[in-house]
Amino acid sequence: MKHSLILRIGPATFRIGSAWRGPIDQLARLYARYPAVTDEIADFTVRLQPTSPVRRWIRPSIFITGDHGLADAAPMSLSHGLLAAEMGMNLQMALGWRRHLLLHASSVEKDGRALVMTGESGSGKSTLAALLGERGWRLMGDEFALLDLDTGAILPFPRLVSLKNRAIDVMAGEVGEGRMGPLLAATAKGDIRHMVPRADAVARMDEGAVPRLLLFPRFGHDADERPVGSAEIFMRLTQASTNYVALGQPGFAALTRFVGNVPARAIDFPSGEAAVAMVERLWEQMA
Amino acid sequence: MSAARLVQALRDPAAVRGLDAKGWNGLIAAAHAERLIGTLAFRLEDIAVPDAVRAILADARLDAAREAHQALWEADRAVVALDGLGVHVLLLKGTAYAAAGLKAGEGRFIGDLDILVPRDMIDAVEDRLIAAGWEWAKPDPYDDAYYRQWMHELPPLIHGTRDRMIDVHHTILPLTARPKPDAAALIADAVPIADGLYILSAEDRVCHAAAHMLADGDVQGGLRNLWDIYCLLEDTDPVALEARAARHGLIPHVRQAKRLAAALYGTSAGLTTWDRLVRARLLARDGWGRETRKLLVFGFFVRSHWLRMPPLMLARHLWTKWRKGHRPQ
Numbered sequence: 001m002k003h004s005l006i007l008r009i010g011p012a013t014f015r016i017g018s019a020w021r022g023p024i025d026q027l028a029r030l031y032a033r034y035p036a037v038t039d040e041i042a043d044f045t046v047r048l049q050p051t052s053p054v055r056r057w058i059r060p061s062i063f064i065t066g067d068h069g070l071a072d073a074a075p076m077s078l079s080h081g082l083l084a085a086e087m088g089m090n091l092q093m094a095l096g097w098r099r100h101l102l103l104h105a106s107s108v109e110k111d112g113r114a115l116v117m118t119g120e121s122g123s124g125k126s127t128l129a130a131l132l133g134e135r136g137w138r139l140m141g142d143e144f145a146l147l148d149l150d151t152g153a154i155l156p157f158p159r160l161v162s163l164k165n166r167a168i169d170v171m172a173g174e175v176g177e178g179r180m181g182p183l184l185a186a187t188a189k190g191d192i193r194h195m196v197p198r199a200d201a202v203a204r205m206d207e208g209a210v211p212r213l214l215l216f217p218r219f220g221h222d223a224d225e226r227p228v229g230s231a232e233i234f235m236r237l238t239q240a241s242t243n244y245v246a247l248g249q250p251g252f253a254a255l256t257r258f259v260g261n262v263p264a265r266a267i268d269f270p271s272g273e274a275a276v277a278m279v280e281r282l283w284e285q286m287a
Numbered sequence: 288m289s290a291a292r293l294v295q296a297l298r299d300p301a302a303v304r305g306l307d308a309k310g311w312n313g314l315i316a317a318a319h320a321e322r323l324i325g326t327l328a329f330r331l332e333d334i335a336v337p338d339a340v341r342a343i344l345a346d347a348r349l350d351a352a353r354e355a356h357q358a359l360w361e362a363d364r365a366v367v368a369l370d371g372l373g374v375h376v377l378l379l380k381g382t383a384y385a386a387a388g389l390k391a392g393e394g395r396f397i398g399d400l401d402i403l404v405p406r407d408m409i410d411a412v413e414d415r416l417i418a419a420g421w422e423w424a425k426p427d428p429y430d431d432a433y434y435r436q437w438m439h440e441l442p443p444l445i446h447g448t449r450d451r452m453i454d455v456h457h458t459i460l461p462l463t464a465r466p467k468p469d470a471a472a473l474i475a476d477a478v479p480i481a482d483g484l485y486i487l488s489a490e491d492r493v494c495h496a497a498a499h500m501l502a503d504g505d506v507q508g509g510l511r512n513l514w515d516i517y518c519l520l521e522d523t524d525p526v527a528l529e530a531r532a533a534r535h536g537l538i539p540h541v542r543q544a545k546r547l548a549a550a551l552y553g554t555s556a557g558l559t560t561w562d563r564l565v566r567a568r569l570l571a572r573d574g575w576g577r578e579t580r581k582l583l584v585f586g587f588f589v590r591s592h593w594l595r596m597p598p599l600m601l602a603r604h605l606w607t608k609w610r611k612g613h614r615p616q
Binding site: 041067248 | 307308311312319320340343349353
């Protein structure tokens with residue numbers, strides 16, 4: 001395609017092609033500190049192509065596809081091109097990754113041990129991971145946690161952190177403008193800005209950690225903490241995994257081991273600060 | 288052209304040795320787009336490839352194994368659903384190749400479960416499948432009526448909990464197509480494999496694949512269909528195949544399929560002008576997995592409708608579809 005770039009994030013390499021220059025330039029700027037890959041065999045090809053020939057030029061509209069695609073993927077405006085590229089990469093992982101059990105979860109690491117947080121979009125798992133990543137933890141990923149089928153370790157997938165709505169100002173204040181991407185206003189999920197993870201998150205993106213605590217965060221409620229039964233944990237994690245079914249028996253074995261070994265709590269919190277305090281306390285007690 | 292590179296890799300796996308990173312990326316993207324990545328993975332099993340490629344191909348083989356496993360389970364469920372009805376579960380296409388362990392099935396993508404039953408049993412079969420948990424997948428009344436009146440199969444059914452489709456055929460071409468295959472002969476000469484499952488005879492398998500590729504549809508995904516044909520031809524007797532094609536009214540299609548299969552995947556063959564046009568359509572895929580040669584592709588799309596319907600009927604169909612907001616890609 002006319003504009004393209006190869007990116008490596010954790011264990012996966014993406015070749016991203018675009019009919020327009022904008023999204024590729026934005027990726028190149030925000031991923032500048034990631035390992036340089038120019039001539040490499042990519043695990044996945046991502047394409048940002050016009051929804052029709054006319055839509056290349058007039059009211060440009062992006063169809064996101066690639067090795068794996070969805071025929072009914074919603075078209076996106078070119079002004080949201082960076083988000084389209086990120087979604088394109090996520091789509092490949094969600095539909096095509098087979099080398100680990102993929103959990104729709106954020107994760108952070110301390111002393112070789114990992115905290116995994118899973119929940120629906122809007123639960124605050126992304127923001128919480130981003131905040132912890134600035135407060136003495138290493139950010140492993142805000143979207144996908146990769147569970148190794150053999151060792152049971154959690155492996156990082158530290159792509160750009162996707163911050164939504166109120167989380168944008170919280171994090172921009174914390175990390176400064178230099179690590180923030182452009183404001184993508186009024187996307188399907190509201191306003192979005194991407195944040196570049198700290199240098200240690202990128203430098204150590206091949207380094208896994210032993211999972212020691214699983215949290216089900218929920219933002220926007222009074223502070224509360226509840227135990228969760230292992231059957232419920234198992235079911236929620238199968239729902240949070242995009243490749244659990246595809247992996248078959250090894251996926252079942254890895255998830256069973258994870259649920260058996262990792263203590264879990266559901267936590268509600270009214271603010272990021274309250275959440276950080278709760279997490280630190282639970283980590284002291286349980287991990 | 289990456290479709291050409293894909294064809295070359297399937298024909299002569301050792302040819303991938305000279306590929307650089309860009310070449311591999313193009314080959315893999317084209318193989319995904321043509322749904323031949325699993326087939327490619329099997330073909331390259333004994334070839335030394337870069338580590339990054341080995342991992343990708345290992346994933347594809349794993350996916351193919353799961354596909355086959357699921358497909359055979361669906362076939363098994365159909366046997367249970369139709370038990371005692373006096374109808375054999377006659378498998379077509381991907382599931383048939385996987386169930387019979389044919390070369391065409393190695394690594395093959397398998398979408399739906401396709402079965403062939405006698406036309407006078409189709410209502411009974413449908414009732415049984417509905418009772419066993421399959422549901423209507425086409426809610427549009429026009430589409431539903433169109434299938435029932437003019438197509439060679441029931442409107443697709445999808446299983447409520449397993450989320451897998453079944454296509455129940457009563458012949459192998461739409462009723463509006465010019466060739467009229469002998470569906471009764473297809474069923475009469477079916478071959479039992481195992482567990483209550485049947486497949487078409489070797490010659491009928493080629494007739495079906497050729498009809499599907501060249502007498503129906505717009506040749507989309509044709510490289511995979513042609514790979515099927517190339518593999519299936521190995522089990523046929525040329526004289527018997529010719530006789531069988533004549534019986535189904537598919538002589539030109541089977542002959543063309545043989546020429547194209549030999550030209551693309553075999554040693555070589557003389558091609559007619561029309562063959563060359565089909566070949567150009569088959570190879571319309573670039574190193575990003577995108578379709579190229581838009582005009583030619585559109586031409587084949589138009590042709591697919593022409594093949595399926597007489598002009599007046601086509602006009603009415605296009606008018607109805609247009610009013611419903613459907614536009615060609």
